Each structure stands twice: as structure tokens, then as C-alpha cells.
Amino acid sequence: MSLKSKITGLILAGGRGTRMGRVDKGLQPFRGATLVEHVMRRLAPQVATVVINANRNLPQYQAVVDAAPVLPDYLDGFEGPLAGLQIGLQYCPTELLLTAPCDSPFLPLDLAERLHAALLEQDADVALAVTMEAEEGAEPYRQPHPVFALMKASLLPQLDAYLDTGARRMESWIKSLRVAEVMFDDADAFRNINTLAELQMHEQASASQPSAPAAPASGDPDAMPVAEAQRIICERITPVAATETRALLHGALDRVLAEDIISPINVPAYDNSAMDGYALRGADLPAAGAPDATFKVIGIAYAGRPCTQTPQAGECIRIMTGAAIPPGCDSVLPQELASHIDGDSVTIPHDAIRMGANRRFAGEDLKAGGIALAKGKILRPADLGLVASLGIGEVTVQRKLRVAFFSTGDELRSLGDHLDDGCVYDSNRYTLFGMLTRLGCEVVDMGIVRDDPAALEAALRKACTEADAIITSGGVSEGAADYTRDIMARLGDVAFWKLAMRPGRPLAFGKIATEADSAWLFGLPGNPVAVMVSFYMFARPALLRMMGAQATQPVMQARATEAIRKRPGRTEYQRGILSTGDGGEPQVRLTGAQGSGILSSMSEANCIVVLREAQASVAAGEMVDVLLFDGLV
Numbered sequence: 001m002s003l004k005s006k007i008t009g010l011i012l013a014g015g016r017g018t019r020m021g022r023v024d025k026g027l028q029p030f031r032g033a034t035l036v037e038h039v040m041r042r043l044a045p046q047v048a049t050v051v052i053n054a055n056r057n058l059p060q061y062q063a064v065v066d067a068a069p070v071l072p073d074y075l076d077g078f079e080g081p082l083a084g085l086q087i088g089l090q091y092c093p094t095e096l097l098l099t100a101p102c103d104s105p106f107l108p109l110d111l112a113e114r115l116h117a118a119l120l121e122q123d124a125d126v127a128l129a130v131t132m133e134a135e136e137g138a139e140p141y142r143q144p145h146p147v148f149a150l151m152k153a154s155l156l157p158q159l160d161a162y163l164d165t166g167a168r169r170m171e172s173w174i175k176s177l178r179v180a181e182v183m184f185d186d187a188d189a190f191r192n193i194n195t196l197a198e199l200q201m202h203e204q205a206s207a208s209q210p211s212a213p214a215a216p217a218s219g220d221p222d223a224m225p226v227a228e229a230q231r232i233i234c235e236r237i238t239p240v241a242a243t244e245t246r247a248l249l250h251g252a253l254d255r256v257l258a259e260d261i262i263s264p265i266n267v268p269a270y271d272n273s274a275m276d277g278y279a280l281r282g283a284d285l286p287a288a289g290a291p292d293a294t295f296k297v298i299g300i301a302y303a304g305r306p307c308t309q310t311p312q313a314g315e316c317i318r319i320m321t322g323a324a325i326p327p328g329c330d331s332v333l334p335q336e337l338a339s340h341i342d343g344d345s346v347t348i349p350h351d352a353i354r355m356g357a358n359r360r361f362a363g364e365d366l367k368a369g370g371i372a373l374a375k376g377k378i379l380r381p382a383d384l385g386l387v388a389s390l391g392i393g394e395v396t397v398q399r400k401l402r403v404a405f406f407s408t409g410d411e412l413r414s415l416g417d418h419l420d421d422g423c424v425y426d427s428n429r430y431t432l433f434g435m436l437t438r439l440g441c442e443v444v445d446m447g448i449v450r451d452d453p454a455a456l457e458a459a460l461r462k463a464c465t466e467a468d469a470i471i472t473s474g475g476v477s478e479g480a481a482d483y484t485r486d487i488m489a490r491l492g493d494v495a496f497w498k499l500a501m502r503p504g505r506p507l508a509f510g511k512i513a514t515e516a517d518s519a520w521l522f523g524l525p526g527n528p529v530a531v532m533v534s535f536y537m538f539a540r541p542a543l544l545r546m547m548g549a550q551a552t553q554p555v556m557q558a559r560a561t562e563a564i565r566k567r568p569g570r571t572e573y574q575r576g577i578l579s580t581g582d583g584g585e586p587q588v589r590l591t592g593a594q595g596s597g598i599l600s601s602m603s604e605a606n607c608i609v610v611l612r613e614a615q616a617s618v619a620a621g622e623m624v625d626v627l628l629f630d631g632l633v
């Protein structure tokens with residue numbers, strides 16, 4: 001069994017964020033994602049699943065963990081890390097739980113591995129990270145980080161007992177356990193970001209992330225870094241304002257929500273049973289070591305048919321999953337845990353369930369008055385169901401974006417035409433059609449435009465009147481027939497960039513206008529792989545922004561199975577195949593030839609390996625960033 005499969009990751013995001021002016025820390029934007037997404041990216045490769053403990057903005061946190069749960073505190077009115085830990089341990093389906101706070105975007109990638117080694121070696125209950133800290137003029141000291149801990153899931157009863165005493169401090173609870181401390185050299189990896197000022201400072205500090213080792217830049221000094229081009233594009237683009245209404249079953253799927261959906265009701269609307277069994281008063285359960293207790297069944301509760309009888313001491317109600325918890329009851333015994341059932345009497349052993357077991361609380365999914373789905377969410381199947389669970393049948397969505405696209409080049413031939421000498425079939429238009437359609441745009445296919453200034457001008461003017469954005473391919477480099485550049489520049493404020501990336505070096509971006517209309521223009525390079533990479537890195541985020549969508553690109557880490565050559569000074573996007581290694585961990589290999597005309601490399605791939613600007617060649621076995629096609633395309 002791999003180590004990963006034994007561990008559940010718990011991100012602690014339940015705090016009040018008082019030092020950030022009560023903002024929800026985990027959701028603060030940082031380096032193109034939210035803080036919690038950075039934590040997720042670094043924790044996920046180390047564990048079987050990641051869950052989040054949060055008490056606010058649950059839908060936003062839910063989007064980060066996808067199918068895994070977001071767990072609100074079980075204890076009311078107390079938001080310390082132990083409340084989060086308690087619910088995390090209650091949930092934990094694996095032998096071990098690894099915790100990390102939501103504001104620690106640099107946490108070590110070998111945290112689980114090193115804590116686990118110490119846990120075993122020292123036969124401890126908990127292993128936690130320690131660093132050496134030094135303040136000016138003072139002796140260096142050991143700083144334990146109890147929120148970066150790997151612990152046995154079997155510690156739950158000890159934690160419950162500790163919390164029952166009214167104590168709440170993480171440090172003192174940990175002291176009561178067998179603790180292994182693991183010294184990490186890189187104190188910065190455990191830095192959490194407490195204030196908005198700190199956040200801004202880290203945002204500005206370039207490439208100091210442990211995942212992007214610094215390397216001497218040796219690229220073209222005129223080339224613009226990818227992040228800067230993305231920033232300029234994002235700053236200029238604003239969302240399109242128009243909205244429309246769509247029914248859940250008719251047109252809402254994959255659209256961008258234009259308004260927050262406020263929950264009009266609690267979901268579930270009433271406390272109900274999670275099991276078929278017997279509802280009873282937890283206080284009547286036999287104490288530890290006491291003999292089995294027998295209860296009399298006085299009524300029956302079905303889902304949709306509540307039972308209004310109130311059991312007295314020693315009485316219970318037969319209950320089905322989803323049925324309302326009867327008055328006075330607070331716990332449900334699953335029927336298979338009874339030691340004996342005979343007619344209307346049920347016998348229960350002392351250790352069968354804990355008080356409060358198997359009770360689902362009113363509003364534990366969605367609270368009345370809370371934001372069930374936030375504006376900007378792209379509606380997926382789960383969201384349609386969630387909106388329906390609120391009794392709402394229609395949603396307000398952003399109108400679809402209209403995007404015109406065409407290919408440029410005298411060498412291009414349309415499908416069905418004869419392939420003359422020196423010509424190629426136009427493939428970019430099909431790739432663009434696919435990418436735009438997947439993104440949910442209304443596409444306006446304008447065919448092939450010759451390398452002729454008058455034809456190009458006419459095409460751009462027509463596109464401008466018909467669309468919100470225009471995407472072209474080819475003619476943006478510096479060849480003698482690359483006329484697109486001149487015409488684009490004449491029709492608007494279009495800038496031509498040489499970017500520090502490969503593929504996708506040339507790019508044109510700006511606004512063009514006719515007498516009556518204007519549109520954003522993305523002049524993508526002609527090479528078939530370059531057009532796709534440029535689309536995903538620049539056009540896609542810009543179009544999503546125009547659509548008013550809140551979306552991020554799913555990045556994860558995988559181990560490179562082979563060495564990858566890379567020159568520092570430019571970002572490289574290599575096509576990869578992600579798979580599961582023998583130990584169950586993600587691994588990635590390249591698809592072979594990586595030339596920007598080799599479209600088969602894109603077709604074979606299921607991910608892009610992102611080699612950051614400062615990064616040098618990667619050795620076999622090193623971890624690399626991987627951008628999954630799933631969710632991107």
C-alpha cells in the first residue's frame with residue numbers, strides 16, 4: 001500500500017482571518033490562483049484525498065476540492081484549529097490525517113513523506129514540522145508548527161475528551177500526545193500569509209517559490225515574460241454586461257452565472273437520519289462498560305412521513321434514511337449495529353454509536369440566506385442539482401460571447417480543395433473551432449483569408465461588427481508576407497509581442513474598431529501547436545474574463561519519468577502524457593518530438609508540462625508542474 005493512500009489531507013480554512021480584516025484568507029488571490037488552491041496543489045500529490053474545513057464561502061471552497069467534502073465545524077461558536085481538526089478526524093477515512101493551513105502556499109512537497117518516517121521511527125501519535133527561526137541579535141530557536149502535522153486518525157476520542165474539558169489550545173493538546181518533531185531546513189516553506197500587506201509582498205517577490213528554482217536567465221532580453229503579457233491582457237479586458245435567463249434543463253448547463261444565488265431555504269430543510277435504524281435520545285445510550293440496553297420501539301418514521309411521537313427514557317422510533325428526526329431524539333443507531341432485535345424491542349451494546357451519530361442537520365448542505373453559488377460560477381452538473389435542491393428552476397446567466405475566427409495564409413487550402421504544391425490544409429480553424437466551442441462561445445467561422453491587405457482589412461472590419469472578440473492565426477511574425485500585423489495596427493491599438501515562451505513566441509493583442517463597432521483581437525501565431533498553446537495561455541483566460549467567469553486552470557505536480565531539456569529564460573510548454581506510477585503517484589512523460597508544427601504531439605497528450613521561466617533542465621525523477629487538459633479543453 002502506498003503511503004499516499006494511507007493519508008487524508010485536511011486544509012484548515014475555518015479561521016476568522018482577523019488580521020486580514022475578516023476576509024476569507026484562503027480565497028485571497030495570489031499568483032494567478034487563490035491561496036487555498038496553492039495549498040491544494042502542494043498537498044494533493046502527497047495524500048489520497050484532500051478535504052477542507054471551512055465555515056464560510058463553502059461553495060468557493062467546494063470548487064477547490066471538487067468531489068471531496070468541505071467540512072464545517074462540529075463545535076458551534078468556536079473557530080480554533082482544533083474544531084477543524086475534530087471534524088477532520090471524524091471524517092477521516094484513512095489511517096492518517098495530514099493538516100495544513102489554507103494560507104501556506106509554499107508548504108514542502110515532501111511533508112507527508114518526512115513526517116511519516118518520523119512517526120514510524122519514534123512510534124509517535126503525531127509528527128509535526130519544526131524549523132529554526134532567528135531574530136536579529138537573538139539566539140536562534142526551534143519553532144514548532146503544530147498545524148503542519150501528520151497524526152493517527154485514532155486520536156479522535158482523545159481530542160473529543162480534551163475538548164469536553166473546555167480546553168481549546170492546539171499546542172497544549174499536542175503536548176498530551178507522543179510527538180515526533182521533524183526539522184525542516186526551509187523555514188520559508190512554512191510561512192503563512194497573515195495580512196493583506198504580506199500577501200502583496202509575496203505576490204511581488206518574483207520566482208522565489210520552492211517549485212521554481214532560480215536559474216540564470218539567458219533568453220532574448222526583448223522578449224516579454226508570459227506573466228506580464230497575461231497581466232496586461234487581464235487588466236484591459238472587462239466582462240460583457242448583458243445577461244439572459246435560462247431554465248435548468250434548457251440551456252443553463254456550462255453557462256456563467258450572472259448573479260449570486262442566495263439560498264431561500266435550508267438544505268436539508270429539517271434534521272434527518274443518515275441511516276435506516278432506530279432514532280433515540282443519546283443520553284439513554286449505555287455508558288462505557290455498562291451492559292447492553294434494550295429500547296422499546298414506539299413508532300415509525302419514513303422519509304416524507306414524519307413521526308411526531310416523542311420517545312421517553314428507554315424508548316426509540318424505527319427510522320428510515322432521510323426521515324425527519326423525531327422530537328426529543330438526537331442519535332440514530334444503524335439497524336445492523338443492534339445486538340438483538342425482537343419485534344418492538346431493540347438491544348444496543350454500549351460501544352455501538354456515539355451521541356449525535358447519524359443525524360444530518362438542517363442546513364448542513366446549504367444555509368438559508370447564504371450564498372449557494374457565487375456569481376461567475378460556470379454551471380456544471382452538480383450545480384444544476386444544487387440549484388434544483390433550493391426549489392429554483394431558472395438562473396440568470398451571462399449572454400454567450402460571440403467570437404469570430406479565421407486563418408490567414410496563401411498556402412492554406414480548405415477541405416475539399418486540391419492540395420497544390422507547397423500548400424497545407426487549414427487545420428488551425430478546426431482547432432480554434434473546438435477550443436472556442438468547448439469554452440461555451442458562439443462561434444463565427446470566417447474561413448481562410450489570403451495574405452492580401454485589402455482582404456484582411458475587409459475580414460477584420462466584418463468580424464468587428466459581428467463579434468465581441470476576434471481570433472486569427474498566422475501572419476503575426478516578421479515574414480515578408482505577414483501583412484496581418486500592419487492591417488491590425490492600422491485598425492486599432494494592437495501591440496505585437498515577442499514572448500519569452502515556446503511555442504507561441506509571437507502574439508498580437510489589442511482592440512480594433514470600425515466607425516460603429518469595436519472588438520478585442522488576438523492574433524495568434526500560425527504554427528499549429530503554437531496557436532493552441534497561445535489560445536490556452538492568453539485567449540482563454542481573457543475570454544473567460546469577458547464572460548464574467550471565475551475559473552482557474554487546474555495545475556498539479558507529477559514526477560518526470562525522463563530528463564527534460566530546458567533553457568532558463570523562457571517558459572516552455574511541452575506536451576505530456578500523465579499516468580499513475582507503480583507507487584500510485586502521478587508521473588508524466590513527453591509525447592516525443594516537440595516542434596511547434598507537430599500537431600500529433602498535442603493530439604497524443606493529455607496534459608501540458610509547464611517549465612517555468614527560471615527553470616533549467618529537469619532530471620528524471622524530479623517533480624514538474626502539469627496543466628491537465630481535462631477541465632481546460
Ligand SMILES: Nc1nc2c(c(=O)[nH]1)N[C@H]1C(S)=C(S)[C@@H](COP(=O)(O)OP(=O)(O)OC[C@H]3O[C@@H](n4cnc5c(N)ncnc54)[C@H](O)[C@@H]3O)O[C@H]1N2
Binds near residue numbers: 424425476526527596
Ligand atoms: N525570423 C523569424 N522567423 C520566425 C520567428 C521569429 O521570431 N523570427 N518566429 C517563428 C515562430 S516561433 C512562429 S510560431 C512562426 C509564427 O509565424 P506567423 O504567425 O507569421 O505564421 P505564418 O508565417 O503564417 O505560419 C507559420 C507556419 O504555420 C503554418 N500555418 C499557418 N496557418 C495555418 C493553418 N491555418 N493551418 C495549418 N498550418 C498553418 C504555416 O504554413 C507555417 O508553416 O514564425 C516563425 N518564424
Ligand code: MOO
Binds near residue numbers: 503527
Ligand atoms: O510560436 Mo513558435 O511556434 O514558438 O515555434
Ligand SMILES: [Mg+2]
Binds near residue numbers: 474476477478482526
Ligand atoms: Mg509568418
